[in-house]
Amino acid sequence: MHSRTSPLDWNDLRMVLAVARAGSLNGAARALALQHSTVFRRIEEVEARAGAKLFERSRTGWRANAQGEAVAAAAAEMEAAALSAERAISGSDARVEGVIRLATSEMLAGYLLPPLLRQFLAEHPGIEIEADVSNRAVDLTRREADLALRATARPPESMVGRQVGALCYAVYAARSLLPRRSGTQPVLQELPWIGFDDRIAYTGIAQWFSKALPEVRPRMKADSLPAMMKAGAAGIGAVVLPIFAAAQEPGLVRITPPVVGQSMGLWLLHHPDVRGNARVRLLTQWLAEAVPNELLRLAEAGKITSCFAECPHAGRKARRAQPA
Known part of the structure; x- marks a missing residue:
């Protein structure tokens, strides 16, 4: 078995892991930003080198068999170790220049963040921000983003978080x-x-x-x-x-007051391993002050007065969900 599987490299294992997670070639292709045909060909090559089928094919998708699950589990452990190393390197980065990947929603990106980020970038010209704008919850453990600004009722306990307001x-x-x-x-x-x-x-x-x-x-x-x-x-x-x-x-x-019971906490979240990253820390501290101030500015302008009166956390100073 060792002689058959020794040529397998990380890219091979990553391909198996993606298909096992997605349960389909199309899903794996999207996750890996590859063509469907490329994923199919690579899985065929991996199975040929391993000397065993790793997936059960059907009309409803691809399901990993016992051998496929074993390979996927090994790949997941390798991925976790690699990501941990990356977070450790990123977390000790003392530079206040470079890229910060910020994940947020369409509404926050379009109607709250622009004036705040404009001012931040003007004061820190060495920093670039890549915005991941979507409604999906990014995986901070897998370094899909360095920092997230999200409306949520229950932020993940594994993340370091600050509540910076509330949305009604x-x-x-x-x-x-x-x-x-x-x-x-x-x-x-x-x-x-x-x-x-x-x-x-x-x-x-x-x-x-x-x-x-x-x-x-x-x-x-x-x-x-x-x-x-x-x-x-x-x-x-x-x-x-x-x-x-x-x-x-x-x-x-x-045409109505704020919907009762539907306020959402607005949270800044990042993985504990990147708390030492100077850029992430700088933007986190900036937004922790700037977001409540911007919400208060809107309230004082008469935009969201009723929301502030009826939402328990809106506009207050940031509070932490986990020790930072």
Whole structure:
């Protein structure tokens, strides 16, 4: 067995691990940024050198057999050791120049962070920021990002975190959808609606929508809050949105108080191993002060006053979830 498997290198093992994790060639190809045909060819080559099949193929996907699971487990251990070494190197980097990879959501990237990052980069010209903007939760253990700014009710216990505020939600609509008589409140069930696509149905506010308005059939669904906000401003339907962002959209009118029980903590998170990285520490400290200040600025401008009155943590000084 040793003579057959000795030619296997990390790239071979990484390929097996990706297929085992994804359960399909397409999923592995996306994770590795490779072509489907390349993954297929490499797995065939690995199995030929190993002298054994590693996966059971079916129409529903690829499932690792006993041999495949053993190879994938060994690859996972190698990956963990390599990532630990990378985090140790990154965590001891004392330079205040270079790249910081910041993961955040579309709403935060578009409606909260730009003025803050502009000022930070102006004061630290040697630093570059790569923004990973998506709704997925990045894996900080695997170094998919150095720092994350996320709205979450339960930040991972394994991460070092600071709560820097809270986000509240309310119902918004274009003025054209509202009753013409001044002071008349619209009946929510009678409005056209923009709803949440199944891909973000797991979020707390999407679940609230399903329970609070079960009889509503949205005329449009989306998996992107910025897209939902623009659709709402265009008059397609009413929509539930984060107040800090929707208040900056002139085409929308808020028609409800903040949704009770649906505030989300706004957290800065990073892996404990990178706490010594000077760049990460610098940006973390900056955002820990700048985010609450920006939320307070919006409140003082009359943008989110009600949200601050009803959200318990919004605008307060940052607090830690884990020792930093």
